[in-house]
Amino acid sequence: MTSGLNLLLSAPLSARLGMLMVLLVLLAAIFAPVIAPYGETQIAGDVWLSGSAQHLLGTDNLGRDLFTRLLFGARNTIAIAFLITALSFLMGTLLGFLAATVSGWTDQLLSRIIDILMAFPTLIFALMILSVVGTSIPALVVVIALLDSTRVFRLSRAVAMDIEVMEFVEAARLRGEGLWWLMRHEILPNAMPPLVAEFGLRFCFVFLFIAALSFLGLGIQPPTADWGSMVRENAGAITFGIYTPLWPATAIAFLTVGVNLVVDWFLHLASGLED
């Protein structure tokens, strides 16, 4: 525990900044109902008002308070992105580890299927599937998690393969250990550093992906507050010189930059520990 604290204290400035940024957004998301001055969908004033004491960041295209929507948007978008990433890691690592430990034709079959799925551009694939199944949140979660898990599969398989060739895994095999022990106790603990870093990167990717889909009008549907669709709803304002759509866009960039700064440090740390 103290070593973890020391590690945090020894982090470079950029990583500490990143942690602060992520923490800020998380707090905003958790305490959105407490902090927010208005309701999520409450119309609180005129359209596209500029910032004032009543409306910190002004109002949106329907006259809803932008600051309030940003807070609730954080809640919705982050929760969904996190759920998707967690789901995709669950599927991806499980199958990836399985392919690496069982090897043989199980590995061949899984890898070929994933190869083909990965050859498909994700955004196009998602657009087409969503055009078929419709844009509900459960559909969004399942579709993106499935598509994303192919990437996780590739990485976790590669990492597990590197670990699998080490003699301690062979020693466990020769002892007669089962598949679960090999995956859980021999491979997983050694695969953690790259997987944790990848989790951060995948989270960013998923987060941006949902934002992009929402921006295209095919993601999270109104009136639910969500950063991507908030950009879309207010996009028209920019040509009038009103910068309302830049706020949610900045919020997206803020969070992803924060996560990336932390991940970058972590990757540096993990690669440094190896040699």
Added chain:
Amino acid sequence: MPPLLKIRNIVIEGQTGENWEPIVKGLDLTLHKGEILGLIGESGAGKSTLGLAAMCYTRPGCRIASGSIVFDGQELFGMPESQLRNLRGARIAYVAQSAAANFNPAHRLIRQYAEGPVQHGLMTTVEAEANAVAIYEQLLLPDPENIGYRFPHQVSGGQLQRAMVAMAMSCRPDIIIFDEPTTALDVTTQIEVLAAIREITARYDTAAIYITHDLAVVAQIADRIMVLRNGDLVEENDARKMLAHPQQSYTRDLLAVRSFAKKALDADSEVILDVADVTASYNGQDNVLEDISLQVRRGRTVALVGESGSGKSTLARVITGLLPPSSGSIVFQGEELPPAMKSRRREELRRLQMIYQMPDTALNPRQKIRMIIGRPLQFYFGLSAQEQEQRTLELLAQIELPEEYIDRYPTELSGGEKQRVCIARALAARPALIICDEVTSALDQLVAEGILRLLLDLQRKLDVSYLFITHDLATVKAIADEIVVMRDGRIVEQGPRNEILTPPHHDYTDLLLSSVPQMDPDWLDNLLAEREAA
């Protein structure tokens, strides 16, 4: 005449995190024209770092902190990079341990040979290439006219190493630094490269710094030897004088390392492993093992000897069931073992344990010693946590490690200690037979000797049998009761140790035995003369 190279009071530091710590602690080194200086030491002695410093070069993460490097009257330390570049390759050249990694895979050998002399303005490309053929011929490379037009990956290891010696010679440098040039090679190939190095340095009167961990190798090459340890000088002397009269106890230990031998035991204990007519292949067509039959007796050690590619490690895979044989049988303690590991019972797995070459990769770095040794106790005997701890402590005592190691991770242990933990993990299963796969070849010699003594001691106490796989004949002498010599997947010769090691030998056994460097400085001369005559 002033020395060619004079290094004085040099301190070289390496970066660990934010701190700089000394690797070479104020050493002096003097090299005269045409002289060969041997730098010897175990890992961490700073010998490679010191060798590279002769070119005023440090690897990334290292720096020369202070001292003086005078080459041919010029001070190199502090000289601008552009001037150093004119010296490097042209007047001081370098030969690395792994030729495969040090040749650029994208260019042909002769192009890499010619690059140095052409860039240093010493020859034209045509001259340099003609010159390359001449040097290749002197180094006895096959087909010297054409071998240069191959890519590095198209040439075998021993030949590539000689091609790198040729490349170092391309500018006819005053000094060549040889950094463990034969360590990665088989003993029979090592002889060729050693002979090539001696021949070419003598022919061109080139001075050399020869870096190695093997005192017997350096004895054949060097005029003078420096023994290093942890960045300090232990002893420096004329090569013959040092071998005859070592002054320091550390040097004496290094010299004595190959001299201990196991007492001969009678062969009449029961057979516990009977491998009969085993043939195996990886792809179903080309047999990597053919008609292998051997027996291991209770409380005895069978050494399986051969060079790389002889199939000795494959045989271990077959016995453990990782590679089911295509024909033949394996009878263990009176019962025939199922060919595939997956169909063996837990009890069968328990009685046959394995220890590996690399203790670093054989122990899970994320498990504490408590779990590494405790898991087999739980898995095979169902011991409770408390019983596991007690038994683990007993095992730690047996392998001569302190009790507090139980809560350490493998990364907190030295190489030798890790190998001891591997032994304890194997012993935890109370096996009848332990397969030891090159268990000492990744360790420093003195540490390796400690491991061998421990294994012998445990055998005496526990009556366990070893199948000991190795390429090192000195190790065989120290530990074996019986010897099996393998080559190209077949058994060449087998029998009790004293029978195999005393002449007359089988031809291949003779080649292997005679190729092991001896501490005698005249050994290589005599051997080459002998082979010439035959």
Added chain:
Amino acid sequence: MQQWHFHPVVRLLAQRIGLGLLTLWVISLLIFVGIQLLPGDLADAVLGQSATPETVAAFRHELKLDLPPHIRYLHWLSGAVEGDFGRSLANQRPVAELIGWRFGNSLFLAGVTALIAVPLAVVLGLMAALYRNTLFDKLISTSTLSVISFPEFFVAYILIALFSVQLPFFPSIASITPDMGLGQKLYAVFLPCLTLALVVTAHMMRQTRAAIINILASAYIEMANLKGLKRMRIVVLHAFPNALSPVINVIALNLAYLVVGVVIVEVVFVYPGLGQLLVDSVAKRDIPVVQASGLIFATTYVLLNLLADILSILCNPRLRSPR
């Protein structure tokens, strides 16, 4: 001699191309089957509840919905191969006609971007790798890390705010028509190109840097240093030939990414490209158009990935001249 040298590379290439074709086939199948899974009858979905049975029957016949699925798949696939994708449900025009010039526009946008981004990214990546851990490298690393963290539309709106609203130099709507000259077209696509170029360059540069640093750490580079060679020579003659294969791979992968990346940028700038058409058609559920544009995007993507594979095999000295 050449012939047996050639052999394994040819086999490897044949394998990759075979896998690429298989992928394309699976994609066509997925696209077709996917659309079949539409909940409810397509005719009802498109024509609405009020349609008369006659119009529904005519519609079903028009779309050949009355035929068994495998026949329809063959029809559709053979049509697609010949460039006939049927008619749009929204406006009854042939899909091929709708798609034709829009696809050209998308390729124009991606092509101009690639011309800027590829050389820029490779040069910057190389320099960052050579001058590793200098201020220049740190500056570039941090700024690219930020750019790849930004959503494309964020970059796009920032650029609009700067160069179209604050300083009215460039149009915020990139409308182009077939009769425009090259100069006018380039002016019109300036902002979308810049957006894409920024994002793609950032990705490509980071990967190039990583690939080159990896090569510079090899033992043969140290050997080249110890041979006293000049820095420039080491980089050009020793590092570059070995870096070629990974760098080409990086470029091709990013081009593939670019083709997909145009979708969002096209929507932001209301650019008449294939991406915008796809997004519109998904919203309108104009199935033939969705199928056709999806297939075209996927094919381009797969082909670029295939190209990356092929080029990196051809550039690998070890594979080129086997033992």
